Structure formats: C-alpha cells, structure tokens
Amino acid sequence: MGWLLAIVTLPLGLALGSFMTVVTARVPAGESVVRPRSRCPTCGVEIANRDNVPILGWALLRGRCRSCGSRISARYPLLELSTAVFFSGSFLVYESVWVAVAIAALLMLMPAIAAIDIEHRIIPNRVMYPSLVAFPVYLVIARLEGAPVDLVRMVAGFALFGGALFVVALVSRGMGMGDVKLASLIGLVFGSLGLRFVGVAAGAAIVFGGVGAVVALLLGRGRKAAIPFGPYLAAGAVVAGFWGAQVADWYLRTFVRV
Ligand SMILES: [Zn+2]
Incomplete structure (x- = not known):
C-alpha cells in the first residue's frame, strides 16, 4: 500500500x-x-x-x-x-494515510525553507503563517476522522519546541523569530505523533548544528559566516519524519535503559 x-x-x-x-x-x-x-x-x-x-x-x-x-x-x-x-x-x-499526508506536506517545505534561509537569512512569514494555521486545522480534522494523532501532544510539541527556541532567540543573536516559528511548526506536527518524534527532530537539529559549527570553524570561517539555524531544523525534521521511531527507540535503549 x-x-x-x-x-x-x-x-x-x-x-x-x-x-x-x-x-x-x-x-x-x-x-x-x-x-x-x-x-x-x-x-x-x-x-x-x-x-x-x-x-x-x-x-x-x-x-x-x-x-x-x-x-x-x-x-x-x-x-x-x-x-x-x-x-x-x-x-x-506511515501506515495511516492521514498521518502520511501531514508528514509529506511538512517535509516537502523543508528543502525550500532551507534554501531560502541559506541564501537570504530569513524563514518567510508567507510560508510560516499559513502553515501554522493549516496544519493544526488539518490535524484536528484528521483526529475527528479517526486518524492516530494526538491533539494534546500536538499543542505540547508546539509549546515545547517553539518555546525552547524562543528562549534561545531571546538570549542569543544567532537565532531569529523565523527559527522559532519553524520549530513551532515542526513541534506541533511531530508532537501529534508523539513527543519522542519532537525529541528526535530537536536532537538531530542540535547535532547537525554542532557539526556545522565545527566544520565552519575548521574552514576558518568566523561565526558570522556560519549558516543559519533554519537548515538544521529542516534536516532534523526530515530525520524525525523518516527515522523518528527508530532513532527514539535506539536512544532510549542505549542511554535510558528502559
Ligand atoms: Zn537565457
């Protein structure tokens, strides 16, 4: 299928x-x-x-x-x-077509968002605002139609991932409100599948961002030349979308020993 x-x-x-x-x-x-x-x-x-x-x-x-x-x-x-x-x-x-459509719609935005952020250092509101409305509406309809999505965790994912980046954006110059909106969107979509997916998206973004920072240092570029955080958030979302369940299982087995 x-x-x-x-x-x-x-x-x-x-x-x-x-x-x-x-x-x-x-x-x-x-x-x-x-x-x-x-x-x-x-x-x-x-x-x-x-x-x-x-x-x-x-x-x-x-x-x-x-x-x-x-x-x-x-x-x-x-x-x-x-x-x-x-x-x-x-x-x-994803077995559920409702869920697959939500993830497909989210992930198809990621290459464009990353490309725009790399070139222009912005994550456009013309993409983020409609998405922050359309995805929750879609997920509510999906839930009413019996899809395996969790609306409480959707809100929690939005608040946790978006909130965390909002705090970072307040205290650092590297992170902008575009990153906060993107993290909020990724958090709410993956939150609806379970918060471990949000954890994978966030963890992967941090790992990629760290590797990117080290590479930028090794290439002798200063912090100013380092690429913005949007592409790392986008890459984290792709990892969560395709391997979220496996990465979360592996992490819990290796580090938490449940
Ligand atoms: Zn020509």
Missing part, C-alpha cells in the same frame, strides 16, 4: 518540487508565485513548457538556458528532487 502511494504521488511530488523552486526564487523578493511564467534569470526568455519538466528539463539541456546558453544552477533540480523524495517517501513510512 505504501509503495503504491509513493509511486502514485511521485508526479505530484515532482510538480510540488517545481513549484517550490518558484517559491524560493520569488517569495523572498515579495513576488507572486502564480504569475508570470518562469523566465531565464540571465536573458529573461520565458521557459518553454517542454523545458519546464521537473529535473528532466534541466538534465536534457545539461543545465543551460535553451536560448542564451547561460548556466542554470543545479540547485533547481536538486530542490525538485529532494522535495519529491520527501513528499512521496513519507507514504512509505
């Missing part, structure tokens, strides 16, 4: 990935994500339908614009591919 849904949803995942490349290019600039059609960033020529096929269009043109031949960054196909894999892959992990 999971395999079938993952395969059936793959074209949708690729289309969403294509949309997310538009989001990363236009949302930080405050532009519409609906109009106009995509253009080559160098020559401004509209990208033809036949070249706008996710991943394939880029691969067949070998990463160059058809009209002017200038390079088109590999980040576009990578963003499309990761969005699609996270979206459709979620259906392999």
Whole structure:
C-alpha cells in the first residue's frame, strides 16, 4: 500500500518540487508565485513548457538556458528532487494515510525553507503563517476522522519546541523569530505523533548544528559566516519524519535503559 502511494504521488511530488523552486526564487523578493511564467534569470526568455519538466528539463539541456546558453544552477533540480523524495517517501513510512499526508506536506517545505534561509537569512512569514494555521486545522480534522494523532501532544510539541527556541532567540543573536516559528511548526506536527518524534527532530537539529559549527570553524570561517539555524531544523525534521521511531527507540535503549 505504501509503495503504491509513493509511486502514485511521485508526479505530484515532482510538480510540488517545481513549484517550490518558484517559491524560493520569488517569495523572498515579495513576488507572486502564480504569475508570470518562469523566465531565464540571465536573458529573461520565458521557459518553454517542454523545458519546464521537473529535473528532466534541466538534465536534457545539461543545465543551460535553451536560448542564451547561460548556466542554470543545479540547485533547481536538486530542490525538485529532494522535495519529491520527501513528499512521496513519507507514504512509505506511515501506515495511516492521514498521518502520511501531514508528514509529506511538512517535509516537502523543508528543502525550500532551507534554501531560502541559506541564501537570504530569513524563514518567510508567507510560508510560516499559513502553515501554522493549516496544519493544526488539518490535524484536528484528521483526529475527528479517526486518524492516530494526538491533539494534546500536538499543542505540547508546539509549546515545547517553539518555546525552547524562543528562549534561545531571546538570549542569543544567532537565532531569529523565523527559527522559532519553524520549530513551532515542526513541534506541533511531530508532537501529534508523539513527543519522542519532537525529541528526535530537536536532537538531530542540535547535532547537525554542532557539526556545522565545527566544520565552519575548521574552514576558518568566523561565526558570522556560519549558516543559519533554519537548515538544521529542516534536516532534523526530515530525520524525525523518516527515522523518528527508530532513532527514539535506539536512544532510549542505549542511554535510558528502559
Ligand atoms: Zn537565457
């Protein structure tokens, strides 16, 4: 069942990935994500339908614009591919389709959020505010339809993860309110599955952030050049989404000995 849904949803995942490349290019600039059609960033020529096929269009043109031949960054196909894999892959992990849709919808946002945060140092409110409304509404409906989600833990996850980062944001300059909103969103979605999933998302983000800080130091870059925390939060969410149950079990068996 999971395999079938993952395969059936793959074209949708690729289309969403294509949309997310538009989001990363236009949302930080405050532009519409609906109009106009995509253009080559160098020559401004509209990208033809036949070249706008996710991943394939880029691969067949070998990463160059058809009209002017200038390079088109590999980040576009990578963003499309990761969005699609996270979206459709979620259906392999969760038996409940209600739950799989929630995790798929959350994880498909992560590559775009990470890309925008790396490039612009913001986590856009145009993505966060609608998400902070839509996900709880969806999860309440899912619960009413009998899905295995816990609304009390959803609220607890929101308050714990969001609250923890809010405190960090107050006392440190590195963390912004965008990180707080992203953590709140990740906390509420994974909280609905159980707080151990929130623990895995937070723990993975801290581990990735620590490794990233060490790498930045080794490369001789100062703290200012270190990448923002949003991508680590996003990566933590992906780990929790795909391996949350296993990581939590392993952690409890190894360190807590329950
Ligand atoms: Zn061009």
